[in-house]
Amino acid sequence: MTSAAIVLALASAFCFGAALLLTQLGLRDLSPLAGAAVSIPSSTLLMICAAPIVLADGMGPWAAVPIFAAVGLLFPGVVTLLTFEANRVLGPVVTGTLGNLAPLFAVAIAVAMLGEPLRPARLAGLIAIVAGIMVITSSGRTDTARWRARGDVSWALLLPLAAAAIRGLVQPSVKFGLEIWPSPFAAALIGYVVSSAIVLSVARLQTGRFVAKAPARSLLWFAGVGFCNGLAVLLMYAALANGPVTLVSPLVATYPLVTVAGSVLLFGRLHGGSRLAFAVILTVSGVVLLLAG
Numbered sequence: 001m002t003s004a005a006i007v008l009a010l011a012s013a014f015c016f017g018a019a020l021l022l023t024q025l026g027l028r029d030l031s032p033l034a035g036a037a038v039s040i041p042s043s044t045l046l047m048i049c050a051a052p053i054v055l056a057d058g059m060g061p062w063a064a065v066p067i068f069a070a071v072g073l074l075f076p077g078v079v080t081l082l083t084f085e086a087n088r089v090l091g092p093v094v095t096g097t098l099g100n101l102a103p104l105f106a107v108a109i110a111v112a113m114l115g116e117p118l119r120p121a122r123l124a125g126l127i128a129i130v131a132g133i134m135v136i137t138s139s140g141r142t143d144t145a146r147w148r149a150r151g152d153v154s155w156a157l158l159l160p161l162a163a164a165a166i167r168g169l170v171q172p173s174v175k176f177g178l179e180i181w182p183s184p185f186a187a188a189l190i191g192y193v194v195s196s197a198i199v200l201s202v203a204r205l206q207t208g209r210f211v212a213k214a215p216a217r218s219l220l221w222f223a224g225v226g227f228c229n230g231l232a233v234l235l236m237y238a239a240l241a242n243g244p245v246t247l248v249s250p251l252v253a254t255y256p257l258v259t260v261a262g263s264v265l266l267f268g269r270l271h272g273g274s275r276l277a278f279a280v281i282l283t284v285s286g287v288v289l290l291l292a293g
Contacts, residue, residue, distance in 0.1 A: 005243025006291065008235050009251035015232035017258020019225045024263075026221030032084045034212035037203035038222040040076060043230030044192040047185070054185045064181035065190060067173060072194030075170040076229065079163045081202060086159035096137035098160035100256075103130055103249045105168020110245035113172050118246050121289050128286030129250045135279035136256045171249050175240045184237035192230065250290055254283060 019039075026035050059065075086095040107126055110116045174187050181187075200210050211219075232255075239248045257280065 002243050002247070005239045005248055006251065008239035008242065009248045010254075012232045012235035012239060012252050013255040014258050015228045015235060016252070016255035017262060019228035019232060020255070020259045021262045022221050022225045022228060026218050026225060029218040030212060030214045030222060032087070033081075033199075033203055033206065034214065035218075035222045035225065036077075036080045036084075036199050037211060038219055039226035039229060040080070040192065040199050041196045042223040042226030043233075044189075044196040046227065046230060047189040047192055050185075051189060055183070055189075060181035060183055060186060064177045064186070067177035067180070068187045068190035069194050071170050071173050071177070071187070072191030073198070074166045075191065075195065076233070077195030077198035079166050080199065082159050082163040082166070086156065086163065089156040090160065095160045097134050098157065099164050099167075100130060100133045100137055100253065101161070102164040102167035103253045105165045106171045106249035107168075107246050109169055110172045110175070110249075114175060114245065116244045116246050121292050122246055125286045125288070125290030125292075126246070126250045128289060129253060129283055130286075132279045132281075132283030132286060133253055133256050135275060135282065136260060168249075171236075171240060171245050174237055175245055178237065178241045182241055184234055184241050187237045188230065188234045192233075247290065251287065254287060257283060 023035065030038070083095060083099065086099075103126060107118065111118050177187060178184065203212075204210050236248065236252050239252070260276065260280075
């Protein structure tokens with residue numbers, strides 16, 4: 001079971017990283033909110049099409065449905081909107097750095113709520129992974145100029161912290177729901193249906209349209225983002241069904257490694273040489289400690 005959780009969590013990280021690469025292509029012609037209004041419903045539509053086959057045996061225990069729906073109220077929809085607003089006010093460096101605290105929230109909640117044990121080696125691995133990912137997502141510069149231009153926006157630090165806390169809460173909550181109905185697909189489907197309704201409603205209120213006018217290539221890129229993210233979430237939920245949050249959450253959080261490697265291969269980008277090398281070594285060392293623990 002643990003071996004399956006490791007493989008599934010790493011596969012989830014790969015898909016999350018691939019989604020970020022596709023997002024860079026889609027954002028050339030489409031705003032983040034408009035992109036989310038394409039990607040999240042695209043994932044939902046694929047899951048709905050697959051539901052008659054995957055859920056051929058019918059519905060499981062109804063007690064799990066409110067849990068999965070409550071998760072969908074927050075993830076991925078609300079988390080996406082919080083991240084967009086944080087990027088607008090604080091910039092990508094601060095948003096990315098604080099947003100990667102999610103595994104700390106997830107593990108803390110899992111230990112407190114689910115009673116999962118946290119061995120010293122696994123704790124050390126978690127800290128090393130989070131530190132490494134935070135170094136990767138920081139660019140060695142700050143967004144001070146943006147802060148100064150906007151005035152006092154210290155309150156906005158709550159935006160990426162809230163997004164990280166929600167992502168941390170989601171994983172133990174889904175784990176709890178899966179103990180009632182052990183169907184990762186049902187958990188992802190129900191959550192995505194709710195999130196799609198939220199994101200489409202916000203897009204309609206802000207832009208007057210459910211789907212923005214954009215070149216077909218951008219819509220296709222974000223449909224690809226939706227496929228990758230939907231698969232990533234499904235794999236993450238499957239990993240949670242097979243292993244503890246204290247193992248799954250830090251492994252899934254390594255997805256920026258995939259994005260960095262993909263950016264080098266596809267776009268020829270490599271910024272922050274020695275700093276990036278240190279971050280990769282730190283993150284990989286954390287994974288080794290985590291698995292050893």
